[in-house]
Amino acid sequence: MKSLISDKVYGFILMLFGITGLASTASIHIEKAKIAEDAKYQTICTINETFSCNDVMASWQASTFGFPNTYIGFVGFGVTIAIGLLYLLSTRIFSEKTPPQWILWGNLVGFTLAMSFVFFLAHAAIFEIHALCIFCMIIWFSVNFLLFSTVSKIFKYTHVQNLILISIMVALFTGVMYYELG
Numbered sequence: 001m002k003s004l005i006s007d008k009v010y011g012f013i014l015m016l017f018g019i020t021g022l023a024s025t026a027s028i029h030i031e032k033a034k035i036a037e038d039a040k041y042q043t044i045c046t047i048n049e050t051f052s053c054n055d056v057m058a059s060w061q062a063s064t065f066g067f068p069n070t071y072i073g074f075v076g077f078g079v080t081i082a083i084g085l086l087y088l089l090s091t092r093i094f095s096e097k098t099p100p101q102w103i104l105w106g107n108l109v110g111f112t113l114a115m116s117f118v119f120f121l122a123h124a125a126i127f128e129i130h131a132l133c134i135f136c137m138i139i140w141f142s143v144n145f146l147l148f149s150t151v152s153k154i155f156k157y158t159h160v161q162n163l164i165l166i167s168i169m170v171a172l173f174t175g176v177m178y179y180e181l182g
Contacts, residue, residue, distance in 0.1 A: 005153045007099070011087025013149045014107075018080035021142040024135040025073030031135075032057050032068065045134040055131035061124040069121070073139065076114060080146065083107065104154055111147040118143050144169045 005013070031043040035057060043053040056062060062069060083103060090099050118140045125132055148165045 005149060007087050007090055010149065010153050011084045011090070014080050014084030014087060014146065016084075017142040017146050018077045018084055021073060021139050021146075022077035022081065024138040024142070025070050025077060028053075028057070028073075028133070028135045029068070029070040032062070032070070047134075049130075050132060051134055052131040053133040053135065055129055056125055056133040056136060059124070059129050061121060061129070064117075064120075072117075076110070077142075079110070080107075104150065107146075107150045108154060111143065111150050114143045115147050144172075
């Protein structure tokens with residue numbers, strides 16, 4: 001069975017959400033640098049107590065592995081964009097028409113690890129920090145979409161299965177927002 005997501009569409013998805021994630025990562029990095037310069041600085045994404053990037057950036061979870069999480073984002077989203085370009089230009093790079101399967105399976109492993117990290121950070125933001133960062137939420141959504149589109153491409157899901165995946169993603173996101181705002 002042929003995948004509903006063509007190589008070109010998949011490459012476009014990787015590029016779109018890779019650039020979105022990279023832009024959000026860069027915004028977090030810039031805002032964190034401004035906080036380092038001036039401890040009283042209010043980030044552009046701090047709206048109220050619920051949406052307070054300052055609180056999130058001040059937490060230990062913002063540097064989970066001993067260095068800023070933005071470094072992971074720069075590398076991860078940079079690789080995602082490069083692989084997206086690879087898929088968009090695959091007929092010019094490879095002798096066959098599609099990139100090797102190991103690239104797709106590598107994406108699955110990478111996005112699964114990224115999603116695990118997103119769950120950890122989302123849990124920390126909601127239950128420990130009690131604040132959300134808008135840029136972080138954009139990254140969470142991007143990683144969600146990258147993982148679900150990769151799963152859909154590998155397992156050649158039908159339209160109905162793709163709609164179910166998207167519905168689950170939206171339900172999870174909506175549930176988190178309802179819980180935090182409610």
